[in-house]
Amino acid sequence: MRRRVLHALPAIALALALVGVWEAYVDLGLVNPIVLPAPHEVAAEAWNNAGLLAANLELTAQEVGLGVLLALLCGFVLGVLIHLSPPLRRAVYPLAVGSQAVPVALIGVLLVFWWGFGVLPKLFVIVLICFFPVVVTTVDGLAAVDPDQLKLLRTLGASRWQALRFGELPAAVPAALSGARIALAVGVIGAYIAETSTATSGPYAGLGHQINADINGLQTPRAYAAAVVLFVFAIACFYTLALAERVLAPWANRSSLSSTPYGPTTRGENR
């Protein structure tokens, strides 16, 4: 326990230092509080609007959870397909890269036209933003499997499917999980983009929607409070996935387990 606290110490110290600089910057009158509110004001606003923030976070969290899961699924499957079929790779890869340049605000209205005012258009936006890192890392992971291991599998009479199942896929999972971690971190801003570029119904429409409304309503402190919630949520997601990885793919971090807390593992360690 004590070791964990020690591990977290640098993060806490850095965060406190940054908040301190921010507080001083505002308190010294270097910026108008409507442009940048002080941390204590943001904290008070978060406290006073806890119910509103919680209701909106619940929606945003659902979108991020579902959206990232779909993105992982689509990204991983697409990555494997691309790996297995060079023609597919040539056909799909450029489009996948290009998809990252699509301005979501432009297609938001089309997505709403197709799928209405519910969660579907938002999920699509999150998947669009998040699937790419998963595809790239999966494809690279599949290609980076130890050639000797594949040779061995072939010598032992493994079929193509078996080579994939027992050779390439397990080797690719750590890389794919790195992609997943990127996807999850990006997924939160993806949800913000999704909420602010598609129409919605109902009183609560997520933190992103609330931030936009607050920017327009001059409620800058509350917009910052919502942003802080998103910030913390993204960090929480990232580390939750790190924990989940140990359950889903314990072989991915065997060598780096001792060197937690979590940082992106280097692929080489696993061999």
Added chain:
Amino acid sequence: MRIPPAVRRAAVLAPRYGWSVLIACICAVALAACGTKQDTLSSPGAKPFTVMLDWFPNADHAPLYAAISHGYFNQVGLDVRPIVPSETAEPLKLLAAGKVDMAISYEPQLLLARDQGLKLVSIAALVQRPLTSIIALPSAHVQKVADLAGKRVGTAGLAYQAAELHTALQAAGVNPSSVQEADVGFNLVPAMLSGKVAATLGGYWNYEALQLEEMHKHPIVIPIDQAGVPIYNELVLVVRSEEARLHGEDLRAFLQALTRGEQQVRANPAAAAALIVKANPAAELKLQTASVEKTLPATVPTNKSDPYGWQDPSAWAAFGSWMLAHGLIHSNPNTTGLPPFTNEFLPGQGI
């Protein structure tokens, strides 16, 4: 499938429960998503009728929310559901695409959309005159439009706002080229507060101006129709022309219910503001109450004998000509095709 034991041993052994856990997670989340349904307050048999707002629910929409919560729409057989857009051009697009039954938009925006060939028509004015204003803070030493000479003015970046600024400057005898226009997007008020612009054009006198007032900033507010821009209906209710032709009964019923909603707002502005906050919990009650009260005089026609929602034909003609003269639209709305508005569905109007 039979797997040679040697393959099993040689392979990096993937615990199979890993995959089942993943699949179970996906199923669980998918199920959870299916479970979150939206609750609707509708009476059985009422016809679903979606209205896309122009913006987040606010004081301008008070009559709509009053009519919903008092059940006036249900009484005429309509189950009205408001939808919040992501940006101001979205409502007319989704209306034209048939995704919503009615859109709240702005007269200039409607004329632009019609100029693009969208077959839409305004059936009522929610707000009679422009809310858009030139707003300045005392520190910028702008008391009247003429004071803007040589200064920088922020707008939300819409072409017709630039034209409005142009007209206002010319009316005040200022050479428009001496004024620098800056597109500050959403951030009209922060741009002023941080001193980046001397004034803004695009904020509303019943909203941004009130916010600044609440912050004790004592803004100078000049509604643009008092600065030389022809009067127009800031907010209008728009439907597809075909819908107006085929389902006039629904529209007539809608406007009847809306008129009763407006009477409720007039009778009890504070209660109406509370309904706005209920629909948009992020809205602030004090500001919404002030805004509802401030807006009331602008929701009724100048001529008392005209019904609520009335659109003044001569004002529409003058504003259409103004847009044409400034090159904002390419065909004359007064002479091309059907008129952009109709009063025939208002209570007591039509055949």
